[in-house]
Structure formats: C-alpha cells, structure tokens
Amino acid sequence: MFQSFEDTASPDQGPPRLAALRAVLRDEALDGFIVPRADAHQGEYVAPRDDRLAWLTGFTGSAGHCVALRDTAGVFIDGRYRVQVRAQVAPDFTPVNWPETSLSDWIAAKLPGGGKVAFDPWLHSVAGLRRMQEALETVTLVRSDNLIDRIWPDQPAPPMGAVFAQPVDLAGEAHGDKIARLAKGLKAAEVAVITLPDSIAWLLNLRGSDIPRNPVPHGFALLHADAKVTLFMAAEKLADLGDHLGPLVTVRPPAEFLEALQGLTGHVALDPETAPVAVANALRAGGAEIVEQTDPCLLPKARKNEVEIAGARAAHLRDGAAMVRFLAWLDAQPPGSLTEIDVVRALEAERRATNALRDISFETISGAGAHGAIVHYRVTEDTNAAVEDGQLLLVDSGGQYVDGTTDITRTVAIGAVGDEEKQNFTRVLRGMIAISRVRWPAGLAGRDLDALARVALWEAGLDYGHGTGHGVGSYLSVHEGPQRLARTGTVPFEPGMILSNEPGFYREGAYGIRIENLIVVQEAPPLPGQTIAKLLSFETLTYVPIDRRLILPELLTEAERGWLNAYHATCREKLGPLVEGAVHDWLIRATEPV
Numbered sequence: 001m002f003q004s005f006e007d008t009a010s011p012d013q014g015p016p017r018l019a020a021l022r023a024v025l026r027d028e029a030l031d032g033f034i035v036p037r038a039d040a041h042q043g044e045y046v047a048p049r050d051d052r053l054a055w056l057t058g059f060t061g062s063a064g065h066c067v068a069l070r071d072t073a074g075v076f077i078d079g080r081y082r083v084q085v086r087a088q089v090a091p092d093f094t095p096v097n098w099p100e101t102s103l104s105d106w107i108a109a110k111l112p113g114g115g116k117v118a119f120d121p122w123l124h125s126v127a128g129l130r131r132m133q134e135a136l137e138t139v140t141l142v143r144s145d146n147l148i149d150r151i152w153p154d155q156p157a158p159p160m161g162a163v164f165a166q167p168v169d170l171a172g173e174a175h176g177d178k179i180a181r182l183a184k185g186l187k188a189a190e191v192a193v194i195t196l197p198d199s200i201a202w203l204l205n206l207r208g209s210d211i212p213r214n215p216v217p218h219g220f221a222l223l224h225a226d227a228k229v230t231l232f233m234a235a236e237k238l239a240d241l242g243d244h245l246g247p248l249v250t251v252r253p254p255a256e257f258l259e260a261l262q263g264l265t266g267h268v269a270l271d272p273e274t275a276p277v278a279v280a281n282a283l284r285a286g287g288a289e290i291v292e293q294t295d296p297c298l299l300p301k302a303r304k305n306e307v308e309i310a311g312a313r314a315a316h317l318r319d320g321a322a323m324v325r326f327l328a329w330l331d332a333q334p335p336g337s338l339t340e341i342d343v344v345r346a347l348e349a350e351r352r353a354t355n356a357l358r359d360i361s362f363e364t365i366s367g368a369g370a371h372g373a374i375v376h377y378r379v380t381e382d383t384n385a386a387v388e389d390g391q392l393l394l395v396d397s398g399g400q401y402v403d404g405t406t407d408i409t410r411t412v413a414i415g416a417v418g419d420e421e422k423q424n425f426t427r428v429l430r431g432m433i434a435i436s437r438v439r440w441p442a443g444l445a446g447r448d449l450d451a452l453a454r455v456a457l458w459e460a461g462l463d464y465g466h467g468t469g470h471g472v473g474s475y476l477s478v479h480e481g482p483q484r485l486a487r488t489g490t491v492p493f494e495p496g497m498i499l500s501n502e503p504g505f506y507r508e509g510a511y512g513i514r515i516e517n518l519i520v521v522q523e524a525p526p527l528p529g530q531t532i533a534k535l536l537s538f539e540t541l542t543y544v545p546i547d548r549r550l551i552l553p554e555l556l557t558e559a560e561r562g563w564l565n566a567y568h569a570t571c572r573e574k575l576g577p578l579v580e581g582a583v584h585d586w587l588i589r590a591t592e593p594v
Contacts, residue, residue, distance in 0.1 A: 001348055002213075002360045005341055007380040011058040014090040018056065020151040021068055031115030031139075032069040033147045034103065037062070040122040041218060042274045043197050044479050045211045049156040052148040058088045061376060062479075066093065067103055067117070074106055079465025080375040083508055104135035114138035120146040121277035126270065126292075129277050143277075161209030163217045163237045165244040166475065168205065170403055172307030175205040176248055182296045183227040189269035189291045193261070193283075194221040196274050198476045199297035204231065204249065206241075207475065213362050214477045215400060220257045222264075223296060232257040262286035271295040298482050301473070303496040308404075308474040309520060312498060315404025316518065316541045320571075321578035322350040322399075323408060323544045328579075328586035335389035335415040340366040340379040343387065343395060351399045361398035361405050361478040368393050372411070372512030375466060375504070389415035392425075392511040392550075398478055407478050407500055408542050409516035413549045423460075424505045425513050425550040430456035431503035432515045433560050435468065435485070435538065436567075439524045442534040446489020446499075453485075453503040462505055469500040472518055493536060497521045501538070517542035543571045545590035553594045565593040 025033060035057075039050035044062065054060045056068070061081040067074050076098035077085045085095045096106055107117060119129070121143045133141055149155060168174050182203070186192055194200055197216035201207055208217025219233035229249045238251060245251070252260065261282035268288040270280060274295055283290055304312065326347045330338075343366040351357045367377040368387040372394035379385075387393055391414045398407035411425065431453035438452055446469070453468040467486025470479045482491040485499050493499075502516035517540055524537035545568060553561060568591035575587060 001345065003344055003348060003363055005344075005379060005381050005384065007382045008054065009058045009060050009088040011088055011090045014056065014058050015092045017151065018068060018073055018092055021056065021147060022070055024147050024150060025068075025070055028118070028144075028147075029116070030118050030142065030144075031111060032067055032107070032117040033144070034117060034119045034124075035066040035068065035148060036123050037064050038123040040276055040278070041195050041197050041220075042125055042276055043211070043216070043477070045214050045477065047156070047159045047210055047212070047218070049158055052146070052152070055152060056148060057093050058090065059085050060088060060378070061085070065098070065103060067107060069107075069110055069117075072110060074110075076101070076103060076106075082465070083374045084376060102135065104132045107139055108136055111139050114140070116140045116142050118142045118144035118147065120144060121281060122146075124277050125273055126275055126277055126280050127272035130272070143281075159210035159218060160234060160237055161217060162240055163206050163208045163233070165241060166201075166205045166207050166402075170307065170311055170475070171205045172305040175203065176246065178203055178205075178300070179223065179229055179248055180227045182223060182300065183225055185296060186223070186225045186269060189267040189293070190225050191264060191266075192223045192269035192293070192296050193275060193279055194223060194295060194297060195276065195279065196295060196297070198473060198480065199295055199301065200231070201476060202301040202473075203297050204229065204245065208237065213359055213400070215358065215475060216477065220254065222260065230260065232260070258282045261288075264288045267291045269293040269296070271298075294482070299491075299494075301476075302471055302480065302483055303494055304474055304498055304520065305496065309496065311403030311474065312518075312520065312541055313404075315399070315401040316406055316543065317574055317578065318354050318356060318401065319351065319399050319406040319408070320543045321575055322354055323347075323410070324575055324579055324587055325353075325583050326350045327410065327412065327545070327590070328583040330393075330412065331586065332582075336386055338387045339384050340368055340371065340387065341381075341384045343393065344379060347395065347397055356401050357399050358402060358475075359400040361400045361407060365394065365396035365409075367512055368414070369511060370509050373506040373508045373510065374512070375506065387414055390417055391415075392417060392421055392513065394512045394514055396514060396516065400475060402475055405473055405475055405478050406542070407472060407516065407518055408544060409502055409514045410544060410547065411513045411515060411550070412547045417550065421511055421513070422550050422552050423555065424457075424462065424507075425515075425547075426552045426555045427456040427460060427462065428503050428505050428513050428515055429546065429551060429564075430556065430560055431468075432501055432517065433563050435501045435503075436517070436519065436540060437559070437563055439535045439537045440493075441532045442536050443492050445492045446483065446485040447487050450485055450487050450489065453501070457503070457505060464504045464506060466504070468503055469519075472498045472500060474498075493521045495521050495523055495536065498541070515546060540567070543567075543574050545571050545587070548590065548592070548594055551594055556594070561594060568593070
C-alpha cells in the first residue's frame, strides 16, 4: 500500500526533546527558538528530514509553528487542527489558536522585558519575518543555525528521489516555451529566484518523489531574462532524464546555490512570500538589488491549459469509477464489520485496480463517528475504530495520476443515522451546491465567494473552521496556490484554475460532515440581457454520487434539487459505462432523483 498506519506522533518524546532544546538555549544565551513546519524551499509539504515540528512536539498537522521559550512552549495551530493537537502534544506544550493569536503577539506577551529569540533563516520567508519584526518592539530576532538539527540524533537524510519528465502531451506546453514566456515577463529584473518545488517542476516539466504524496523534486532555480535557467539540483537525481532539459537549462550542485546568489548583480526578482530569508541575505551580500515580485510560475501554473484540463477530466472519471466501486462495496458491508483501516485499504485497492495510480495525493482520511470531527484525522493502528451502526463515515481521499490530481470527500451513512446529522448534512450540501452554481463578475477572488458556502449553516448558527477550497495542481501538489476559495483568498479567479469545493460541519466528539468536489474556473455563457462584461462560473470535475440517505429534500430549494438531480444524472451518464454488474445497479439506485 501507499498508506501506512504507523502512529508517527510521539507525545511522550516531546518533554525530553524540549528539555534538550532548552539546554541549547541556555548555552547560547537565547530566550527562545522558533520551529515552523517548513523547509528551505518554503513549500507547504516537507520531507521527513524537515519535519522538525512533529519531531519536537508530536503534532503532525500540515501547518503550524512552535515557539519554545525557556519556561513555556506554544504550538500554533489553525482551525483544522484544534482537536488533533490536544491528542498529540504533551502538557509541556500549550496549543495556541493561530492566526487569531500571532507568533509576535504571543512572544511579546511572554517576554515583556525583551529577549533574544533565534530562528533559522532558511525556514522563514522574507515577508513572514518582516511581519514578525514589525510587531516586536523589545524582542530581538536572531539568525541562527537550526537548533533542532543539533539535538536530533537520527534525523533522516535529505531526500534523493529520481526525477522524471512530464511529457508535453500531458503538460500541454514544452518547457522551453514556458521559459521564454516567463522570461519576457520579468521586466524590471535580469533574473528571478525560484524556490518552490512545484514551481520548478511545472516550469521544467519535471516530476519527482522528494515529498511524500506530491510528485515534486527538491531544488532551486534561477530564471534569466535571456530565457535560460540555472537549476540547482543533485545530478544523481537527474540521471534518468536523458536530454530532456536541453541547452536552455544549466545544472549545478545545490551546494553552489548561495555562491551563485552572491555572484548576482543588478535587479533580482524575489517573491517575499515564498523565498527564504537566507536567499535574500545572500543576494544582499553580493550587492544585488532585490525586486520583490510574485513567483513568476504561480499564476501561469494555476491557469491550466486545455491539455491539462482535459487530463483532469479523464483522471476524475477514472477516479470516480474507482470511488463508485468502493462505495458500492461499502454499502454491502454489515454495520460494525469494518474498521477505519479496512475502509482505507479497500479504497486504495480500487484506485490501484485502475493500473494508472502513481500515488495517493494525501493520506486518506477515514473518520468514523467522532473521528470525523477531526478535520485532518489520520487513522493509525492505535486509533483504528470500528465503523458502527448509526455513525457517519467521512472519507477524504485522492489519487495522483499522470494526467491529473484528484481530491474528493464523501460522507456516508452507516445504518440509520439521526435527524440532526441529516439536517446538517443537507445544510453543508446546500453550501456546496451554491458554489457549484454561482456566476460572478471577472475580477472577484475567493474571499468574495466563500460566504456563499456558509449561508445555510449560518442560518442555523453553525460554521466550519477551514477555508471552503484550495487550489489543486496538475499531477502536482494537491494543495496549490495562489488561488483559494476562502476568506483569505485575495487572488482573482481566472479561467483554468482548479479548486476544491468542500464546505463542512464538525460536532466535536460526535461526527463530521464534509462534501467535496473539484471544480475548474471557466468563462460563463452570456445571459440574455447581461450587462456585466464578463462572467465566470465553475465546471464540475468530480462525478461521484452524494449519499441521498442523508439529504432532507424539504430543506432544499427547487433550484438546489434541480442541480442535485442533474448532477446525479450526469454521474450515471459518465460512470455507467465504466462499471458493471452489482456496481452498476448500485450506481442506478444512488443516482435516483430526490
């Protein structure tokens, strides 16, 4: 299997590791050290070597920080992880709601008389450090080597996964053309520094395996205005590429990256939100003038071309058929006969049976009952629970295929469930339908649409503590920026952007609900009498039935019922030819009109 069920959290190891870190603080005359979940490339996902936050605290979420001071240690987590963190960290660590409480505010409150707090300049972005420094008056932030690395005796080695080419018939554009197109856009700079792994992978039509579940390689790159690229990546990782990179790309060892930065002069473009402080320091040391610009790959990567969108459609149909086979099997199992791990194994087996699965796109979330209320629950041998009669089962999963990345959540009824669960499921469904149906004027961003997914919940005094959707890559990271369908989403939506649509509701200690489809931004057909110059809408990519047993039709408007019935009719039309026998019969029943 791709997924394992080992418990990687070590709450019992947190106190002695924290004590060892504090001994280093005393030796270095420091008052604290900041431990983010980050690596030198500033991507969202980290390799085992760089998972310092989990090693120190036991917390295994995908985002967060720890600020370890001499007498207290805060673990900063957002709304997705506030249940999970309490189960994973020892009492020596205090969970802090973030971003409601910022790191700088917390540090200032804990060190009112001032002090020195160290940080690793490779693990903080230029903009992130700037925000912290501006908010701290009496506390000094001190650049340091990584203090966790000093005390981590069995730290894993850096990843060295083989790199392979993404062919142009899947990428839709040759990497030489991408380089030329982006080089023209540099304008005020002679070179741009690129540190994000998925940006480099997209730009050069490369894929790799340095990050679990995300087919990207570690490396750094310089995009030059003369349409050439310098790639800093271990040569042994590139051994199987042949002549793919061609004469436009020069490969140098990663150890030469800082020296190369110090040798740059003139105007150098740098994304302050993604570039590490260490990169900016090296540029300044060499006399370069930094021009702060967004990573030149971010928007072009997000705007999927027609080949990538066609690939996404094909991947989702393949994945949808696997999901239908899984759901039909699940419905045939007696309540109480399965565990959460059984569910994960069965679903992965169906995806593997496509003979096209390269990996899962993230660790499958299989949460029965109360575990479904843990937004990013990961089942382990220790937490594995039976799937019992009367429970909701939340399954959030996805696959990595060479033609697309999938991400889907379905919440299903196990036996007879209560009326409260059905009411809240229907409210969540109404939010998902609202996003699916919306048309909006070009120029709006995620923050402008996010509320539509919450209105039905707000009417009942309910909400959920995560964004409604994230960007998704094309056989790249399942979480991709810069677009977000969330209150924090400020980048306007453009045609070709793929996002998730996943409102939810979570009753801690009882159940969780989430319904998720992937959608792609498209130009909306004009309406009669339309006065808005350009309207956009979403095309649905995911076609898998939604559990009708959990829907209260009387809570749906006529338009919402119309959308749902049309969606299920399309599921039947698209997936019917891909399944047969008992699975086909299940599909027919699951897509009956409400």
